[in-house]
Amino acid sequence: MKTKIKQLLTKGLLKENPVFVLMLGLCSVLAVSVSVINALGMTLAFTFVTVLSEVTISVLRKWIPKSLRIPIFIVIIASFVTILQFLLQAYFPSLNKALGIFIPLIVVNCIIIGRIESFASKKPVFDSILDGLGISLGYGIAILSIAIVREILGNGTILGYSLFGTSFEPALMFILPPGAFLVIGIEIGIINHVSKKASRKEASK
């Protein structure tokens, strides 16, 4: 039981990381990773929607007819996104403004639909909670690791605090779209290199 919990929680980190390995939902990752604070906000929003919709669908899984499942999934995800949007508008209006269109776009985020289709619609509730948390963790680590590099190089700050003083001139390109592609490409390259090395080591044992 314990190993199963651990496995469900950690598989999103590297083995099935939704961004770096499965390369899903890249649109919001690339656009939102301009600053660390936006990335944190996006991660929390993503976790909220993923966990709650996975739980709901896992509870309802026996009553959802197979032929109608996708519209039902979308309606459930969309209702949680609407709740989230109202919460953000009420309590964090600046974050809501910074994330903009990418909050409503969580509805069609393929990571969430993918997890629901392949996991939550077949597995019990407790497993689905863990799965949602694990995947959100992987998503959060991916988007934060991109955002940290981009904010430091492109703005010279981290969470808004200046790191290098005023004489440092940040390379603007990193907070522009090409910087996002560059950073995600390099990080995917490093991760592939490391995991290939690890699997080779395992094979030779």
Place this chain on the structure above:
Amino acid sequence: MSNYVITASPHIRNKINTAFLMNMVSISLLPATIGGIVIFGWTNTLPLIALSIISAVVSEALFQKLLKLPMSYLDGSAIVTGFLLALCCPPGIPLWLPVIGSFFAIFSKQVFGGLGHNPFNPALIGRAFLVLSFPAHMTSWLKPFDVVTTSTPLAVFSEKGMSGVLGLFQGSVSTMHKSMFWGIRGGCIGEVFILGLLLGLALLLLTKTIQWYVPVTYMGTVFLVSWMLGMDPIFSILSGGVMFGAFFMATDYVTSPMLPQSKIIYGFGCGFINVMIRFFANMPEGTTFAILLMNVITPMLDNRIKKPVGFVKEKTS
């Protein structure tokens, strides 16, 4: 490609290799470089060029060491990259800019597998990186024979039109053409001295380092399209980095097509996009991005036209 025939030995061999071709490019750049140094003063140009070349060679060595590749950092290609990048920077910029730019240029080549595998011209990637990252530095130009900052004729053109440009040159068209030919204008180090660029082109063509297709179609397209859009065509080919790009950047072996037909399409595409950026985008000059965009479709151009040697196309029934 069509000239190659498969025969038995003996074969003719000659001494042309990567180092020879790359050194030829470097030598052909010298006339324009000397012009730039004279026009903008050696303190504003020489340290920049030297640091850019050193940074390119050191980064190449570093990457080859890290990636455990064969060490070929002295074959001249890194020198050419650093040299070209320095020549398409404005004179008098802070010296750390060319260092970072050269590092990034070599990086962009090595991530794709080194010389011969890079889809984009490394020097242009370095320049694009600098322009996007530090726009304030990369658009501050020095006045010739002076250390006062000014703007390039093209920047003036995109703001005030042709009458503004003529105002820079005492209102006379012939003065404008003459002083632009001799490089008496604001601009990058390597692009201003047109006579030097033409000498370099002659040298490249005479030593058969490059073929005439790309420079000629590129310049011809810029001339014709600008003329059709109502710009003085001679001003259009003398200004900005068009000539520098057409002679030295667009003819890069790795990133331009191989076949004559595809070279002509490539040259036309570069020229057309270049003029379109000048007229309709919010940048005064578009040589960098025109050539980079055409680099993207270079493999397609070759594959569409090339007929493989020794293969018969299967008949599809």
